[in-house]
Amino acid sequence: MSSLLEVKHLKKYYATQKAVDDISCSIPDGSIFGLLGPNGAGKTTLLRMITGIFYPDSGQILFDGRPFRPEEDLVHIGYMPEERGLYKKMKIGEQAMYLARLKGLSKAEATERINYWFDRLDMNSWAGKKMEDLSKGMGQKLQFVMTILHNPKLIILDEPFSGLDPVNANLIKDEIYELASKGSTIIFSTHRMEQVEEICDQIILVNRGKKILDGTVAQVKQDFKEHLFHLETAATLTTYSHPSFEVVQKNPKSLVLRIQPGFQSNHVLEYFISTGQIVVCFQEILPTLNDIFIKLVEGTPLSRQFQTTVPQ
Amino acid sequence: MNKTGLVIQREYLTRVKKKSFLVFTILIPTIIIGFYVGLFAVSMSGNSTREHIAVIDKAGLFDGKDKQVKEFTFHLVPTNQEALIAKQYEHQGYDGYLLIPVNAVDTPSGMHFQRISEAGSGAQNDLNEILAGLISHKRMEAAHIDAQLIRQLTPEVSINATIGTEARQSVSEVARWAGFAAGFLIYFILLIYGTMVMRGVTEEKTTRIAEVIVSSVKPFQLMMGKILGIGAVGLTQFLIWGILLYALQLLLPLAWPALGHSLQNAGPQGAEGYFGMLMHEVAPLNFTFILLCFLFYFLGGYLLFASLFAAVGSSVSDDAQEAQQMVMPITLIIVFSLVLMVKASADPNSSLAVFGSIFPLTSPIVMMGRIPYGIPTIPLWQIATSMILLIGAFFGTTWVSGKIYRTGILLYGKKVTLKEMLRWASKRN
Numbered sequence: 001m002s003s004l005l006e007v008k009h010l011k012k013y014y015a016t017q018k019a020v021d022d023i024s025c026s027i028p029d030g031s032i033f034g035l036l037g038p039n040g041a042g043k044t045t046l047l048r049m050i051t052g053i054f055y056p057d058s059g060q061i062l063f064d065g066r067p068f069r070p071e072e073d074l075v076h077i078g079y080m081p082e083e084r085g086l087y088k089k090m091k092i093g094e095q096a097m098y099l100a101r102l103k104g105l106s107k108a109e110a111t112e113r114i115n116y117w118f119d120r121l122d123m124n125s126w127a128g129k130k131m132e133d134l135s136k137g138m139g140q141k142l143q144f145v146m147t148i149l150h151n152p153k154l155i156i157l158d159e160p161f162s163g164l165d166p167v168n169a170n171l172i173k174d175e176i177y178e179l180a181s182k183g184s185t186i187i188f189s190t191h192r193m194e195q196v197e198e199i200c201d202q203i204i205l206v207n208r209g210k211k212i213l214d215g216t217v218a219q220v221k222q223d224f225k226e227h228l229f230h231l232e233t234a235a236t237l238t239t240y241s242h243p244s245f246e247v248v249q250k251n252p253k254s255l256v257l258r259i260q261p262g263f264q265s266n267h268v269l270e271y272f273i274s275t276g277q278i279v280v281c282f283q284e285i286l287p288t289l290n291d292i293f294i295k296l297v298e299g300t301p302l303s304r305q306f307q308t309t310v311p312q
Numbered sequence: 313m314n315k316t317g318l319v320i321q322r323e324y325l326t327r328v329k330k331k332s333f334l335v336f337t338i339l340i341p342t343i344i345i346g347f348y349v350g351l352f353a354v355s356m357s358g359n360s361t362r363e364h365i366a367v368i369d370k371a372g373l374f375d376g377k378d379k380q381v382k383e384f385t386f387h388l389v390p391t392n393q394e395a396l397i398a399k400q401y402e403h404q405g406y407d408g409y410l411l412i413p414v415n416a417v418d419t420p421s422g423m424h425f426q427r428i429s430e431a432g433s434g435a436q437n438d439l440n441e442i443l444a445g446l447i448s449h450k451r452m453e454a455a456h457i458d459a460q461l462i463r464q465l466t467p468e469v470s471i472n473a474t475i476g477t478e479a480r481q482s483v484s485e486v487a488r489w490a491g492f493a494a495g496f497l498i499y500f501i502l503l504i505y506g507t508m509v510m511r512g513v514t515e516e517k518t519t520r521i522a523e524v525i526v527s528s529v530k531p532f533q534l535m536m537g538k539i540l541g542i543g544a545v546g547l548t549q550f551l552i553w554g555i556l557l558y559a560l561q562l563l564l565p566l567a568w569p570a571l572g573h574s575l576q577n578a579g580p581q582g583a584e585g586y587f588g589m590l591m592h593e594v595a596p597l598n599f600t601f602i603l604l605c606f607l608f609y610f611l612g613g614y615l616l617f618a619s620l621f622a623a624v625g626s627s628v629s630d631d632a633q634e635a636q637q638m639v640m641p642i643t644l645i646i647v648f649s650l651v652l653m654v655k656a657s658a659d660p661n662s663s664l665a666v667f668g669s670i671f672p673l674t675s676p677i678v679m680m681g682r683i684p685y686g687i688p689t690i691p692l693w694q695i696a697t698s699m700i701l702l703i704g705a706f707f708g709t710t711w712v713s714g715k716i717y718r719t720g721i722l723l724y725g726k727k728v729t730l731k732e733m734l735r736w737a738s739k740r741n
Contacts, residue, residue, distance in 0.1 A: 051527040079527035085520030098322050102315055102528040
């Protein structure tokens, strides 16, 4: 799969911090890409460089296979920042029109797109209202619509679900899937791991300005698995012992086992079958992204320390 | 339409479409002008109260004739009724009673004046003046001096200098006021619209919309769009005021003929006469020149300061007090310009005025104080230098402000120091 966006050795140093320190990654066309990291890891700075708000100190950004040119490429990007906002006193319909036209849509196109999305997300009655009349969740939904109005190739969502109730969160989630299936590429920045696990194809994990993990969700989980299995039997387990596993946790009718090096899951199954136990359930326990995240980020200082950097 | 154009359009329309814009633009000047017209009418009509004074004239100051001078009407009463009138002047319908003793010409302090109620100081002064005039007339007569002759021999001097090679009359008095007014107007424009720009920028920053927008347009485009849009609001406002003023001048005598009459009755110049006199006074001013310069300094000054205000607006957080502090240096410069302008409009070629009108941070206000004096008084090279420097300074401040703005607009929750702002300004891309 070709990459819509490729980032090579990107660096951005502030006076007291290396906000982004040599990050490279590539985002496949049409994928949902998770950008993870603790607070202050450099996610927002990275996104701001991708959206042309900041210039990198060094490194290269390739958009659609050629060097990123903000003037032309920005119309293909929709960015929903974490700190979101719209004009308080401006009518919502006018606001949507303004932002859509700033993205290069003609008046007719913009009207059509706004009508389509307001219809689709049941927001028609909002058009004449002002921002200050909306609740936080409504504002969130509106911001999402404004981000995707111009049908961007690349959609960047920074914490899109914060402040949304489950119903609306699901609504937005479905839209994200829909957009991805229609060929949009989505960068999804968050520190809510369960959402990432659910939505993303591929992730990178950033900490203290550096990339510490890169891969598909499935692959990452495989890489960090601890060979744990969950076993459930029909009758109460009494005695069991075999060189292929070690018991991590035991309950009357279920066990958590760790498979020893040199053995495979089938060895364990064969042993239990041979003891005459009826196996009801046998399942590998893969680490959650949350576990992986905590494991990788733990031990590094919680908040970034200020340091002096040498400007390039 | 390009993106800066869209930003300009939004900034312009959201402001012009607001109700407060109409209120501010139309209602307020109407109220102010109406207030002054009313004030004028009242003060004019106040002069017409007549006072009837009973006079016992033993010294013959009035030559035996009733007299009507200013607001007073003097009624001579036979001297034998002195005791009666002193008691009864009120019953006979007089407002006051004046006793002029026989020796009043030699010792005026012997005169006695009694009245029902306190007179305004104006009326009292008028009376003193009238009596002093009558007495001096009598004294001249006694000294065999012909008062009539003296009046004829006293020349009235009012030289109007001819300025430069042009056969143009001196405008100093009216130019001073015109300059003063123009300078003041620029002062208000800079403060009002500058603050408007600053508020707009801070609003965009605190509502975090800036981040959404700068992912579509360059920060510089956003800043310039805001500045130009608000500038256009200002121009619109001036246009409306101009039309309003013109319409008012035409409509006033029609809508309110009584005012015209009362003005006409009040003095030698009536409503038309008054305007006519005004027109005659300001005629020597070169209006086209003043107006063009005004437009230039309005735009130049506005653009110069608006970008500075925008830079400050981008650097402050939600705290209004902080904004007040940060904007102080800019406000001080503008107020200082006003002080220089007052001096410059009175003395257009003092060295302070010349410096102030060329130095770009003060020139928009100070130069407008000098402009009505016209070209030979204000050397052409000074105006040209001032204009070129202003344009140059505009580019300079906009460039610097653009850099501060770009960083400041996305920086949240942190108090920015002047040192940091300077560092942003000197940073390369």
